[in-house]
Amino acid sequence: MISLAMILFASLIFTGVVVRTKSLASGRKGPGILQPLKDVLRLLRKGTVFSETTSFIFQIASSIYFVSVLMAILVVPFGQSKGLISFDGDFVFFAYVLALGKFFSIISAMDTGSSFEGMGASREALYSMLAEPAFFVLMGSFAMLTGHTSFHGIFTALHFSSHVSYALGVLATFVLIMVAMIENSRMPIDDPKTHLELTMIHEVMILDNSGFGLGLFTYAVNLKFAMYGAIIANFFIGDVPWYYAVLVFTAVQVLFAVIVGLLESFTARFRMAHNATFIFTLTSASLLIFFGVLLLMGKFI
Amino acid sequence: MDNVQLVIATLFFTIGGMFFIPLLPSGVRATASFIFILINAVLTSIPALDALRGQSLNVVFQGTPFLGNVPVRMDALSAWFVLIVNFTCINGALYGIGYMKAYREQKANLALHWSMFLLFQSSMLWVCMLQHGLAFLVAWELMSLSSLLLVMFEHQKKETIKAGINYMVQMHIGVALLSTAFIWVYFVEGSFDFEAVSSFFKENKNVWLFLLFFGGFGIKAGFIPLHSWLPHAHPAAPSHVSGVMSGVIVKMGIYGILRVALMLESNWLLIGASLLVLSVATGLFGILNAAIRRDFKKMLAYCTVENIGIIGAGIGLFLIGKGTNNPTLSTIGLTAALLHTLNHSLYKSLLFFSVGSVYQQTHTRYMDQLGGLIRKMPQTAFFFLMGALAIGGLPPLNGFVSEFLLYSGFVEGMKTSNFYISTLMMLSLAGLAVIGGISLLAFTKSFSVIFLGNPRQPLAHKPTEAPFVMRLPQYLIVAAMLAIGMFPQYFLNWVANLEVLAGHTPDKAAFVHLNSAMVNIGLYSLVFLVLLLPVFFIRNVSMVNRPSAIITTWGCGYVAPNNRMQYTGKSFSKTLGKLLGFLVGEKKNYKEIAPEEIFPKERAYVSHYTDFFENSLIEKLTKPLLKGMNRFEFIQNGRIQYYVLYGVVFMLLVFLGTLFKLI
Incomplete structure (x- = not known):
C-alpha cells in the first residue's frame, strides 16, 4: 500500500522536476513543478476529437494502457513492505502486463491509418522488443543471487556486501534508467519536445489522441517514470526504518528526475538507425551483471 | 460397454463413415462428417477422462495377423493428447461446414475431403493409443496421407501440388527414421512393444536412439532445420485443415518426443x-x-x-x-x-x-x-x-x-x-x-x-x-x-x-x-x-457533456492523404528484417534509375524474404541430388516397349539367379 502511495506521489512531481531541470540547465526560469500535472488535468476536462478511420480499439486503448501501468505499479514493493501484488515470479507478470498495454497503444496508433503513427508504432514495437532481454537478464541475475523470484523477495534479500555487489547496483541503476528512457521514448532514443511530427516514437503514436485519452497517455508516462524510479530506489533502501526509506525513496526519485533532465539537456537524439544497436547494448550491460553474480556466487570454476 | 469396446467402436465408425459420407447427398456430407467426428470424439474422450482419473486402458490384442501381439494403451499422456485432438477436430469440422460451402460445386472432391477428415481424426487418435512399433507407424502413415489429401484440396493450383509433394516427401523421411528406430529396438529387444524401447534405454546408450526418434518426430513437430514443410503446407490447405494441422498434427510429433523422453534412462x-x-x-x-x-x-x-x-x-x-x-x-x-x-x-x-x-x-x-x-x-x-x-x-x-x-x-x-x-x-x-x-x-x-x-x-x-x-x-x-x-x-x-x-x-x-x-x-x-x-x-462519463467531433486522421498538414499511404x-x-538481414535474406528485384535516364520508365519493385534453412541448407543438398537423379531420366521414358523389356530383363535375372543359386 505504501509503495502505491509513494509512487503515485512521485508521479505527481516527476515530470515537473524534469522540466524544471531542463529549464534551469538552459538558463530559463521555467514553469512550476506542478505544471505538467495541471496540463494533464486540463486535458482530462477537455472534449475529444476522433478520427473517422478509428474503431473501438482506439476507444479502449488509452484505458487499457493506463490500467496496465497501474497494474505494473501494484507489483513494485517499497523497501521492506510488499507491493499490493506480490508472488513468486511477479517480475514476469510486471513485464507482461506492461507489454499488454504496449500492445494496445501500438494497435491504437495503427488504427488511425496514419503513416506517421504507423511509423511510431513500428518503432515502439521494435525498441521495446530489443529492451526486453536487458530487463529479464537483470531481474534473472538478481533472482539467482538472492534465490527469490518476486520483487519483494529479491529486494529484501539483496545485501550489498562486497565491492562487486556495489558495482552490480550501479550497473543495474544504469540499465534501469535506460530501460525507463526507452519505455517512455525519451532522450537519447527519442526527443519528446520537438515539433510533434518529428518526434519519432511515443509522441507520434498518440497524435490522434485528444482530451481524456491523451490525458491518460500523458499521465501514464509520469507513472512509468515514478515506477522505474521506485525500482531503482529499492536497490538502495535495504533494511532501514520506514522514515529513512521514505527519505531515500524521495531522494532517488528526485535524483532520477534530475538525471533525466540533464540527459535531455546535454545529449542529442540518436539517429534512428543507431537506436537498435544502442538498445541492444543494454543487454550486454545486463550480462555483465549476470557475470558479476556468477562471480559473487563462486560459480566460475 | 467398457472402454475397450468404445475404443474399438471408433474403428467401425471411421471405416463406416468413410464409405457412408460419399453416398450421402452432397449438401449434408459436411454435417455427417461432423457427426461422425463427434461420435469418435465422445467414444475416445470417455476412456481418456478415465485415464486422467487413474484408470488407464491397457489391452493387448493377441496374435493379430502379421503384427503379432498389438498392445493398445491409453495412459494419461495419451489421454491428454486425445482430448486435445478431439476438441480441435470438433471445432475444425464445425468451422469447415461453413468454410467449405464456398466449394460446393466440387462434389467429388468434397466427398473425398470429408472422408479424409474423419480418417485424419481417427488416425491421430490411434497414434496416441497404439503402442506397437509397426502398428503405430501404420496409424502414423494414415495420418500423414489423410492430411496430405486434405492439404491438396485445391489440387488444381500449382503451388498446392508443390506444397503437397514437399509435405509428402518430408513426412516419409520422418517415417524412414522412425522405422529405423523401431527396427533397431526390435533387433536388440525382440519386440515392437513400446516397453521394449524402455528396456532398450535401460541397457544401451540413450543418445543415438533418441536422436533417431527425435529426427522422425521432429520433422512432424517442425523443429529447425526440419520445419520447412510447415510454411508451405499451411498456406496451401483450406483454413480449417491448417487450423487442425497446426493445432494438433504437429503436436503428434511432440507426443512422440515426450513419449520417448519419458522413457529415457541416462x-x-x-x-x-x-x-x-x-x-x-x-x-x-x-x-x-x-x-x-x-x-x-x-x-x-x-x-x-x-x-x-x-x-x-x-x-x-x-x-x-x-x-x-x-x-x-x-x-x-x-x-x-x-x-x-x-x-x-x-x-x-x-x-x-x-x-x-x-x-x-x-x-x-x-x-x-x-x-x-x-x-x-x-x-x-x-x-x-x-x-x-x-x-x-x-x-x-x-x-x-x-x-x-x-x-x-x-x-x-x-x-x-x-x-x-x-x-x-x-x-x-x-x-x-x-x-x-x-x-x-x-x-x-x-x-x-x-x-x-x-x-x-x-x-x-x-x-x-x-x-x-x-x-x-x-x-x-x-x-x-x-x-x-x-x-x-x-x-x-x-x-x-x-x-x-x-x-x-x-x-x-x-x-x-x-x-x-x-x-x-x-x-x-x-x-x-x-x-x-x-x-x-469514467472516460465515457467524462465525454458525455463535452464537445466531441469526428474528422479525418491528422495528416500533419498534408491535405491529400490516401489509403495507399498507410503504413x-x-x-x-x-x-x-534489416537488423537481422543475415538470417532472413531479403531478395529484391529493382533496377535503380540510371543517371542518364532522363525520363524514367515505369518500373516495379519486388521484394520477398527467404527461409535461411530452406535456401542455404536444404536446397544446397537437394539440388545436386536432383541433378544426379535426372541422369537416370532415360529409364522412365514412357514407352511401353521399354517397360516390357525391363520386365523381361527382370525375369531373366530371377531365372539366372535361381539357376546359379544366387537368390
Missing part, C-alpha cells in the same frame, strides 16, 4: 541441454520469420514453429531437471510443455479459423492488400485479437500461463551450482524474452494491417461477417482460453495428475509453489479487468 543432461538450445533457436527463428512475412497463413505457420520451440524448451527443462536431480525443475518443465501444448492448440486453431474467414471474404492471403476489416467483420477481428494476445503470452489469456511456467523454470534452473547450466538458463531466459518481444511486433503488425485503418485496395466484393457456424467454434475456443487464463490453477492440477500417471513423479513442493503463483496470476488477471471497468466508465506490414517489420 544421458538426460546432454539430451536436455541440446534440446533446450535447439528449441530456443527454433523459437527465435520461427518468430523472426513470422514477423516479416506478409502472407498471413505463412506467418501463422512460422509462428507454429516458434511455439514448438517453446514446448521443446519445456521438455528440455524437464530432461535437464532429471539430469541434475532437480525434481522441481523437471516438474516445471514438463508442466510447461504439456500446458503449452494445450494452449497452442487452442489459439493457433483460433487464429487460423479467423484468418480463414478473412480469406474467404477477400480471397487474398497478403495482408498488405487488406485493411479496415474490423468494421466489416468485427467478430472475426475480435477472435484474431484474442488469439494474438494469447500467442504473445499476454495476460489475462492462456498463453501467459505456460510462458510464466517456463520463466519460473529458467530461474529455477539457474540455481544449480553448475556454471554452464546457469549460463544456458540465463541465455534461454533472454531468448524467451526476445521471442515475446518479437511476437508482440509480429502480432500487432498482423492484426493492425489486416483489420485496422482503411482498406488498402478495393476488394472485388464487399466483405461481410462470417456465418454463425464458423463463429461458434471460435467462441468456444475463446471461452476455453479465458478459462485457462483466469483459472490456471485447475488446469495445473489436471496436469499434475497427468504427470503422476504418465510415470513422472512430480515434486509436491514445486506444485504447491506453482499453484499459489497460478492462483495469483488468475486473480490479478481478473483484477486487471476489474480495474479497467471504472477507468473506461504497411512490410514497412512495419522492415527495420527488424
